[in-house]
Amino acid sequence: MQRRFKWLIVLVVAVCAIWTGGWFYAASFAEKAADKWLAQQASLGRTWTCTEREIGGFPFRMAMRCKTLSFSGQGRSGRVQFSLANVRAIAQVYNPKFILAEADGPLEVSLPGRVKSVKASWYGARASLRVAKPVPERLSVHIDKLQAQVTSNLGDEEKIAAASAEFHLRPAPDVTADIGSTDVAILANQLTSSLANRLAGDDAPANAVISTRITRLPALLAGPPAAWLERWRQAKGTLTLQNVKVDKGPLALDASGQLQLDDQHMLEGRINARAAGFRLVLRKLGVPGFSGASGALISGLLGQKAQAADSKKPQREAYMPLPLELRDGFVWLGPVKTGVRLKPLY
Numbered sequence: 001m002q003r004r005f006k007w008l009i010v011l012v013v014a015v016c017a018i019w020t021g022g023w024f025y026a027a028s029f030a031e032k033a034a035d036k037w038l039a040q041q042a043s044l045g046r047t048w049t050c051t052e053r054e055i056g057g058f059p060f061r062m063a064m065r066c067k068t069l070s071f072s073g074q075g076r077s078g079r080v081q082f083s084l085a086n087v088r089a090i091a092q093v094y095n096p097k098f099i100l101a102e103a104d105g106p107l108e109v110s111l112p113g114r115v116k117s118v119k120a121s122w123y124g125a126r127a128s129l130r131v132a133k134p135v136p137e138r139l140s141v142h143i144d145k146l147q148a149q150v151t152s153n154l155g156d157e158e159k160i161a162a163a164s165a166e167f168h169l170r171p172a173p174d175v176t177a178d179i180g181s182t183d184v185a186i187l188a189n190q191l192t193s194s195l196a197n198r199l200a201g202d203d204a205p206a207n208a209v210i211s212t213r214i215t216r217l218p219a220l221l222a223g224p225p226a227a228w229l230e231r232w233r234q235a236k237g238t239l240t241l242q243n244v245k246v247d248k249g250p251l252a253l254d255a256s257g258q259l260q261l262d263d264q265h266m267l268e269g270r271i272n273a274r275a276a277g278f279r280l281v282l283r284k285l286g287v288p289g290f291s292g293a294s295g296a297l298i299s300g301l302l303g304q305k306a307q308a309a310d311s312k313k314p315q316r317e318a319y320m321p322l323p324l325e326l327r328d329g330f331v332w333l334g335p336v337k338t339g340v341r342l343k344p345l346y
Contacts, residue, residue, distance in 0.1 A: 020059070023093065027055050030062060044224075046073040050087075063090040069103075074224070078112025097131040113153075120148040139169040163190035163205075172213055182217040186210040196248065200277070204249030211243040226346035233261040241271065251277040252319070259326065265344040266329055273322040 038048050050066035057063035070083040086104035091097070103125045109118040123145035130137040143165045150158040165188045172181035190205040197203050216237035237260065244255040257271035325332040331340040 023058050023062075026062060026093065026096075027058075030064070031055055034064070046071065057090060060093055061090050062093060062096065063088065065089075080109075080111055082107065082109040099129045099131065101127045101129070115150060116153045117151045118148060119151075120146065122146045136169065137171065139167075141167040159192075159194050161192045162188045164188070165191075180217050181213055181215045184212045184214060200248060200251050202249035202251070206246060206248035206251075208247075209243065209245045210241075213240040213242055214238070215240075229261065229265070229346050233265070236260070238269075244273075249277075251275075255322075257324075261345065262327075264329065265346050266326075266342045267345070268326050271322075271324040271326075273324060274319045275322050276319045 034050075034053075038050075041048050049068070049070045050064075051070075052065075052067040054065045055063065056065075066087045068083055068085050069087045070081070072079060072081045074080070084103055084105065084107050087101065088103075089099055089101040091099045105125060106119060106121040109120075111117065122143050125141070125143045127139070127141045129139050144163075146160075146162045146165050148160040150160065152158075166186070168183075168185045170183055172183050186208070187210075188206070188208045191208060192203075192205050196206065214237065216232055216235040239259045241255060241257045241259070244253065246253040253273060253275045255271055255273035257269060257273075259267050259269035259271075262268040323334050326342060329342050331338050331342065
C-alpha cells in the first residue's frame with residue numbers, strides 16, 4: 001500500500017512537471033507567434049507596438065497584457081495612428097482559439113483629412129473572439145458608458161455618448177460557405193450626439209440597431225484598404241442592409257437595401273427607407289422645398305402616401321417614404337436626382 005502511494009506521488013509530480021513544461025513551451029510559442037505577426041505587419045507598413053508586454057496565467061490560462069497597444073499605418077489621405085491603454089487578453093489552455101479581452105482605455109486616434117482626432121473613454125470594454133479562418137467564427141465587443149470627443153481640423157468638437165454599444169460579427173448560418181457571407185450587427189442604446197441634437201432640435205437620446213450581411217468578405221482580409229476593396233469589388237461582394245432602425249425623439253428611420261461598388265469605385269445600389277421628422281432635419285441643413293405643400297408634392301412624386309405616425313409618439317411627423325438609389329455618382333430620391341455627389345472610396 002505504501003509502495004503504491006509512493007508511485008502515485010511520483011505520477012502526480014511527473015504530470016505536474018510535464019504540465020509546467022508544456023505551459024512554458026506554449027507561452028514561448030505564443031510570444032514568438034506574436035513577434036512573427038508583428039514583423040509581418042511591419043513589412044506591410046503597419047506598425048503595432050505592445051509596451052511592457054507580459055505573458056502569464058499559469059497554470060490553466062494563457063494571458064497577455066500590454067500597458068499600451070498602439071498602431072501606425074498609412075491611410076488613403078495620410079497616416080493613421082491610435083493607442084489603447086491597459087489591454088488584456090486571455091485564453092484557456094484547453095481552448096486556445098477562444099479569446100477574451102478587456103481594455104481600460106482611453107483610446108486616442110489620430111486621423112488625416114477632415115477629422116483630426118478621436119478620444120474615447122468608457123466604464124468597461126470587453127470582447128470575445130473565436131478564431132477561425134478565413135474569418136473569425138464569432139467576434140463580439142461590448143462597451144458600457146461610452147464617452148467620445150471628435151475634433152476636426154477646423155477645431156470643431158463633437159461629443160458623443162452612449163449608455164452601451166455593441167458590435168457582433170459571425171459567419172451567416174444560412175448561406176453556403178463559398179459565398180463567404182458574414183453577418184454584422186451594431187447596437188447603441190441611449191446614444192447622444194451634439195450634432196444630432198442640433199439637427200433634430202431635440203435633446204432626446206437615440207437608440208439604433210444596424211443589421212447587415214457582407215458577402216465575399218474573405219476578399220477583404222489582406223493588403224491595404226484600396227487593394228482589399230478592389231478585390232471585394234471584383235469578387236462582386238455586396239453589403240445588404242437587412243434592418244436599420246434609428247429612433248430619436250421626433251425622428252425615426254427604418255431602412256433596408258443592398259449596396260456594392262461600381263467600376264468607378266463608388267457605392268451603387270438601392271435603399272428603401274421611411275423616415276419621420278426628416279423635413280425638420282432637411283430644413284436645418286438648408287435644403288429648400290421640403291416643408292408644407294412641397295413635402296406633400298414630393299410624396300406624390302414618389303408614388304406613395306406618407307404613413308401615419310406612431311400613435312404613442314404624437315409629436316412625431318408622419319412617416320415619409322424615402323426610396324433612395326445610388327448610381328452614376330449621385331444619390332437619387334425616387335425619380336429625382338439630388339445634388340448629393342458620391343466620391344470613389346479608393
